[in-house]
Amino acid sequence: MKEKMKDIYWLPSLVLFLIGGYDVLRGFMHTFLLTWSAANFAKFDMATTPQDQVFMLGVFGISNFLTGFIYLLISRKARELSPYVLIIIPLTYILGLVGIWSGNVHGQAAFDGKYFMLVYFAICIVTFIVFQFQKKTQAKL
Numbered sequence: 001m002k003e004k005m006k007d008i009y010w011l012p013s014l015v016l017f018l019i020g021g022y023d024v025l026r027g028f029m030h031t032f033l034l035t036w037s038a039a040n041f042a043k044f045d046m047a048t049t050p051q052d053q054v055f056m057l058g059v060f061g062i063s064n065f066l067t068g069f070i071y072l073l074i075s076r077k078a079r080e081l082s083p084y085v086l087i088i089i090p091l092t093y094i095l096g097l098v099g100i101w102s103g104n105v106h107g108q109a110a111f112d113g114k115y116f117m118l119v120y121f122a123i124c125i126v127t128f129i130v131f132q133f134q135k136k137t138q139a140k141l
Contacts, residue, residue: 010079083131086131
């Protein structure tokens with residue numbers, strides 16, 4: 001355990017690995033379980049939702065596969081990048097939302113996935129803060 005305390009990258013790399021697995025799961029749900037996920041998580045009325053909108057949800061699943069596999073790779077092969085990738089994740093979503101809102105588009109849908117994403121972002125931010133604290137503590141030693 002003392003060895004893990006000296007290695008400040010073990011927690012961020014573990015969290016990034018778990019988030020990578022979660023993103024791969026999200027990719028599977030957004031693509032292979034697309035209509036079920038659209039109806040149960042996104043709360044789409046499948047009788048009235050345009051096929052293009054469902055298709056775009058599936059396309060988002062492809063990007064989930066991509067980010068998931070990249071996170072898994074980084075967590076194992078470039079562990080020292082893990083904390084920085086963790087903080088880039090919520091910052092990128094904020095940037096994306098600002099871009100969407102700048103086009104005067106504001107989502108009104110009630111989808112359950114947003115709660116999972118809030119926890120996802122909180123885990124990323126808390127892990128980055130813990131890493132910064134450990135880094136600062138280690139520098140003092």
